[in-house]
Amino acid sequence: MTDVQSGETEELAPLTNSDEESAGEARAEMLTLRGVKKKYGSFEAVKNLELQVHRGEIFGFLGPNGAGKTTTIRMVAGILRPTSGDILVGGDDLNQEPEKAKSRIGYIPDRPYLYDKLSGGEFLRFVAGLWGREGAEVEARADRLLDLFQLTEWKDELIESYSHGMRQKILISSALIHQPELIVVDEPMVGLDPRSARLLKDLFREFVGHGGTVFLSTHTLEVAEALCDRIAIINHGEVIAFGTMDELRSQAEAGGAHLEEIFLKVTGGEAMSHVIESLREAIEK
Numbered sequence: 082m083t084d085v086q087s088g089e090t091e092e093l094a095p096l097t098n099s100d101e102e103s104a105g106e107a108r109a110e111m112l113t114l115r116g117v118k119k120k121y122g123s124f125e126a127v128k129n130l131e132l133q134v135h136r137g138e139i140f141g142f143l144g145p146n147g148a149g150k151t152t153t154i155r156m157v158a159g160i161l162r163p164t165s166g167d168i169l170v171g172g173d174d175l176n177q178e179p180e181k182a183k184s185r186i187g188y189i190p191d192r193p194y195l196y197d198k199l200s201g202g203e204f205l206r207f208v209a210g211l212w213g214r215e216g217a218e219v220e221a222r223a224d225r226l227l228d229l230f231q232l233t234e235w236k237d238e239l240i241e242s243y244s245h246g247m248r249q250k251i252l253i254s255s256a257l258i259h260q261p262e263l264i265v266v267d268e269p270m271v272g273l274d275p276r277s278a279r280l281l282k283d284l285f286r287e288f289v290g291h292g293g294t295v296f297l298s299t300h301t302l303e304v305a306e307a308l309c310d311r312i313a314i315i316n317h318g319e320v321i322a323f324g325t326m327d328e329l330r331s332q333a334e335a336g337g338a339h340l341e342e343i344f345l346k347v348t349g350g351e352a353m354s355h356v357i358e359s360l361r362e363a364i365e366k
């Protein structure tokens with residue numbers, strides 16, 4: 082595995098606006114969810130979610146399959162409208178000022194839609210154009226991102242010829258092209274090779290180091306444990322554990338436990354370990 086050079090991701094800092102920095106308290110939180118609910122028919126996938134994500138932190142959103150992570154992330158990205166509740170991005174209400182709020186976000190979905198008949202370079206130019214950006218600045222940034230992800234030689238190849246990991250990398254690049262303040266990402270590590278997974282972790286760290294914020298869902302508990310400043314675990318659309326790793330440990334009364342044990346404990350997965358245990362016994366007999 083090639084080591085990622087420190088400082089390699091430096092140019093990916095988010096845009097910071099001095100006017101907005103002086104706008105005070107209301108903007109101290111990068112992302113606020115107030116009583117956010119999502120119903121699909123009569124089924125409540127997300128129930129009265131209250132969350133605050135601080136500027137400059139990596140916030141991990143964990144939970145078992147079907148817990149409501151993707152639903153929440155899609156509401157934050159402005160793709161799905163909450164049934165009720167408010168979402169504020171950098172102090173702007175996503176419902177009342179969608180363009181302003183959305184321009185602060187770089188969204189990396191779990192199931193990407195990519196234009197197969199565009200080349201990687203064209204796709205990045207196209208996405209930048211959606212944000213009203215063009216010209217030399219965009220070209221330089223696109224080249225920098227392609228270089229970071231070792232996609233330079235694929236710049237003019239059609240996306241349909243890309244491997245799964247390459248598609249993931251062009252998608253991540255496209256989410257960063259307009260210099261967002263908040264990266265919202267659903268399952269970022271799936272399909273990435275070790276170098277790229279490491280690069281993405283370094284990139285997130287670098288990004289928050291420059292004042293950016295990351296809100297990510299993951300099933301990779303080691304990633305959450307190593308990367309996230311604070312974590313919320315949700316189940317059945319509700320937050321059931323919340324805080325730093327230390328706080329989660331004390332909540333789960335599992336001193337010194339790894340996130341996996343805490344996760345299994347709070348999500349009722351301990352029952353699973355009994356199943357595994359009996360399976361093991363059956364095999365060993």
Ligand SMILES: Nc1ncnc2c1ncn2[C@@H]1O[C@H](COP(=O)(O)OP(=O)(O)OP(=O)(O)O)[C@@H](O)[C@H]1O
Nearest residue numbers: 121122124126144145146147148149150151152153
């Ligand atoms: N479009 C939809 N219509 C009806 N139900 C839906 C829809 N999308 C999601 N759901 C349901 O809402 C719940 C939450 O789904 P969601 O995709 O948010 O979970 P998740 O935490 O992202 O799960 P996973 O870890 O499997 O990605 C699930 O019970 C799912 O079946």
Ligand SMILES: [Mg+2]
Nearest residue numbers: 150151152191
């Ligand atoms: Mg999901």
